[in-house]
Amino acid sequence: MNILDKIVADKRKEVALKKSIIPASQWEKSVLFGRDRNSLAEALRKSETGIIAEHKRRSPSKSIINQNINVGQVAQGYNKAGVCGISILTDIKYFGGSLEDLLLARASVDIPLLRKEFIIDEYQLLEAKAHGADVILLIAAVLTRIEIKNLSELAQSLDLDVLLEVHNEEELKKSTMPSLDMLGVNNRNLKTFDVSLDTSKELSQLIPNDFVKVSESGISSIEAIEALKIFGYKGFLIGENFMKSVNPGESAKMFIDQLKK
Numbered sequence: 001m002n003i004l005d006k007i008v009a010d011k012r013k014e015v016a017l018k019k020s021i022i023p024a025s026q027w028e029k030s031v032l033f034g035r036d037r038n039s040l041a042e043a044l045r046k047s048e049t050g051i052i053a054e055h056k057r058r059s060p061s062k063s064i065i066n067q068n069i070n071v072g073q074v075a076q077g078y079n080k081a082g083v084c085g086i087s088i089l090t091d092i093k094y095f096g097g098s099l100e101d102l103l104l105a106r107a108s109v110d111i112p113l114l115r116k117e118f119i120i121d122e123y124q125l126l127e128a129k130a131h132g133a134d135v136i137l138l139i140a141a142v143l144t145r146i147e148i149k150n151l152s153e154l155a156q157s158l159d160l161d162v163l164l165e166v167h168n169e170e171e172l173k174k175s176t177m178p179s180l181d182m183l184g185v186n187n188r189n190l191k192t193f194d195v196s197l198d199t200s201k202e203l204s205q206l207i208p209n210d211f212v213k214v215s216e217s218g219i220s221s222i223e224a225i226e227a228l229k230i231f232g233y234k235g236f237l238i239g240e241n242f243m244k245s246v247n248p249g250e251s252a253k254m255f256i257d258q259l260k261k
């Protein structure tokens with residue numbers, strides 16, 4: 001079994017257990033459930049820099065990245081740096097994140113927040129909304145076309161933006177539909193962890209122009225972003241490059257200031 005299959009198998013068990021403890025109807029009572037749309041796609045369309053910064057303590061590919069920081073402070077630092085939105089990993093087992101992290105980030109900033117999660121069930125969308133998310137990630141590698149359709153349509157009805165992530169042409173062809181807002185190309189293969197920015201470059205012309213194009217993973221230089229912009233990318237998801245620093249917000253600020261020059 002590859003790592004992605006293992007993560008998803010564990011996720012199914014986790015969600016089944018959570019559902020038996022806290023019914024979905026509970027999440028609909030959250031004060032955050034009534035929040036209006038706060039669109040990341042819109043923010044990216046208007047932005048010159050397009051940075052989405054991620055809060056990620058560890059990952060299966062890199063183990064520990066940064067365990068010593070406070071998610072609220074990181075979110076505030078990213079916000080001050082001028083990012084368009086923040087991605088918050090909420091998977092506990094493989095990434096050391098939680099829904100609490102999302103809530104704490106929500107309490108700290110007003111900019112769009114992405115719930116970074118392996119979403120396989122509608123229940124997780126209700127959780128995301130109840131904890132202050134504005135955007136959800138759907139990963140084409142782990143979903144069928146009909147699942148992508150059902151999940152993205154429910155997300156839209158909850159005023160959540162949808163970022164659909166692909167890694168190859170087959171996933172892209174399977175997933176394109178009007179209920180998506182952004183198409184993300186993950187430069188990292190989630191089954192082997194190989195990273196290449198060429199993945200974004202190769203797939204760019206196959207992505208219809210009505211979607212905001214986002215390049216994800218392995219981005220660590222201004223030059224990489226300049227090169228990706230030529231291929232039509234408006235959003236750039238950066239995790240490790242900022243998180244490995246003692247002060248991720250400061251590191252994001254230096255990066256964005258440089259990008260503006």
Ligand SMILES: O=P(O)(O)OC[C@@H](O)[C@@H](O)c1c[nH]c2ccccc12
Nearest residue numbers: 186216217218219237238239240241
């Ligand atoms: O830390 P990086 O290489 O900058 O990558 C960030 C982000 O793209 C990555 O964390 C990611 C992209 N898609 C995912 C799906 C699940 C978990 C994590 C991810």
